[in-house]
Amino acid sequence: MNRTNMFRFFAILLISTIVLMALSKITSLAMASFSKKExxxxxxxxxxxxxxSSLNKAEAESKISENVLDWQKKSTVSFTFFNKTISVPMSVVHFKVASSLNACLDGEKNILYTEVDEQSLKTILFKKLENPELVNLIDLEKVKQLLKEKAGRLDSSQQTEDLVQYLKASDNKPKIIDSKRIFVNDPADMEDWLSSNSTMTLKPEKIFSLNDYIQNLDNDDKGFFIQCAxxxxxLTLPTNLQIVERHISDNLPEGIELGYEARVDGSKADLKIYNPNHTAFVIKSEKISNHVLKLSLIGPSDPFTYQLVKKNVKTYAPRKVIQYRPLAETAANxxxxxGYSAExxxxxxxxxxxxxESLVSKDFYLPIPKIVVENLKQPESDATSDENSGTENGATEYTANEKTDSASQNTTTGNTPNNEAANPSQTSQNGSSSNQEKPSSSTQNTNQSHGHSTDRNP
Structure with missing residues (x-):
């Protein structure tokens, strides 16, 4: 073998070795790349x-971000604070997608971590409430927790929260808010009341019904029930307790202050009160004496004070109704x-x-008319109608002039107070009644028949 051929052999061998080594390296890199797939x-x-499920980390992050962005655009949480409504956009919530994925466990339901921008939240509250002192009363941590929980579920339901329930916790130790004493005519009524209702509880976020407590009592003294109700x-008015149902009588009962009556009867007429708080209120009854019952409202303290103000108080004088009856009939005046009205x-x-400030109630009580009963006078023309027949049986005969003079003196007038004369057009001789005075601020209908006048039944 000459030197040239030997050189070619070694060159081919070298090139083949390099190619094989390169192919081996490429194959190993490809295999490594395949084995390291996410x-x-x-x-x-x-x-x-x-x-x-079945998504890698990058794909999962992209999917979560898309869902979050879509949810933030269309979701808000609304708060009410007395007469104000505050809408908090979900842009104040930041989603920690990467942290959520890093803490994710395969095959399980994991938390979507969020955080709330407190400064943005405070800015919204300041703008709506317009009172820094009110904002400082709000427990922002509770509000933030609510927003985080809603965002973590991507909850798109519309909900409204009472911001009063998110105030900073004050002294929750129960205390006596106020007490009232009532006079009881029959001590037995008091004993019956105390045997069943010495303590009544207004449960948190529940409606309290007074009829539930009195419908099984033995006594049926509606006046006593009205006093207690x-x-x-x-007691409950100067608190944040809410009146759901309340009734009043046709006429203001004795001993009840205008604007503060509540009528109950154990069946239809009821007093219902809603407790929006997370803590209970208690109404405690105790005997002071045989004729005095004390009722006290016990509950948590409140950062607000409540004042009750009566406005547009009016009084309506009773009208006077005169009833005319035959001489043979008698009736008492x-x-x-x-009548009264007040807001x-x-x-x-x-x-x-x-x-x-909010309107609690508008109460109106119609006046009861004053009824005066007067007897009808028999017309003299009827008494002497037969006296002109002659001197039969010793009767005396009157001349026409004498009868005319006698008849001309037969006049009936009514005595009216305040210098008001009776109007003959309002008086009939069949026993009807005449109205002499009507209050301008109210309307009353009097049904009159056969000498009897009936007061209206509103």
Whole structure:
């Protein structure tokens, strides 16, 4: 073999070796690349409500980000604070997608981690409430927790929260908020009440019904029930408890202050109160004496103070109704009773500054008319109609002139107070009634028949 051929042989051998080594390297790199392919999440893996099964980390992150962005655009949380409504956009919530994926466990439901921009939240509250003192009362940590939980579920349901329930916790130790004493005519009524209702509880976020407590009592003294219900109603007004149902009588009962009556009867007429708080209120009854019952409202302290103000208080004088009856009939007069109307408002104050006022009720009581009964006088023309027949049986004969003079004196007038003369056009001789005075602020209908007048039944 000559030198040239030997050189060619070694050249071919070298090139072949290099090619084989290169192919081997490329194959090993390809195999290594294939073996290092990013794994995917196992079946049944969730981040929040988002299913990321069979997705790798990059794909899962992209899917979560798209869902979050779409949810933020159309979701808000609304808060009410007395007469104000505050809408908080979900842009104040930041989603920690990468942290959620790093902490993710295969085949399980995992948390979608979020955080709330506190400064942005405070700015929204300041803008809506317009009172730094009110904002400082709000427990921002509770509000942030609510927003984080809603965002973590990507909850798109519309919900409204009462911001009063997110105030900073004050002294939750129960205390006596107020007490009222009522006079009881029959001590037995008090004993019956105390045997069943010495303690009544207004449960958190529940409606309290007074009829549930009184419908099984033995006594049926509606006046006593009205006294107790009115006292309870007056106790709950200067709080954040909400009146759901309340009734009043046709006429203001004796001993009840205008604007504070609550009528209950154990069946239809009820007093219902809603407790929006997370803590209970208690109404405690105790005997002071045989005729005095004390009712106390016990509950948590409140950062606000409540004032009750009556406005547009009016009094309506009773009208006078005269009833004419035949001489043979007798009836007693009826004393009139004044009517009243008033509007009751609740003012809410913080540090002696009123920031909210709402109408509680408009009460109206019609007056009871005063009824005066008078007897009809027999017309003299009827009494002497037969006297001109002659002197039979010793009767005296009157001349036509004498009869005319006698008849001309037969006149009946009514005595009316305040220098008001009776109007003959309003008086009939068949026993009807005449109305002499009508209050301008109210309307009353009086049904009259055969000498009887009937008061209206509103």
């Amino acid at each position: 794994p995917v999440f196992a079946e049944g893996t969730y981040i929040g409500p988002i299913n990321i 009115s006292a309870i109603y007056q 009826q004393n009139g009773k004044y 009751l408002y609740k003012q809410v104050a913080l540090n002696h500054k009123v920031f909210y």
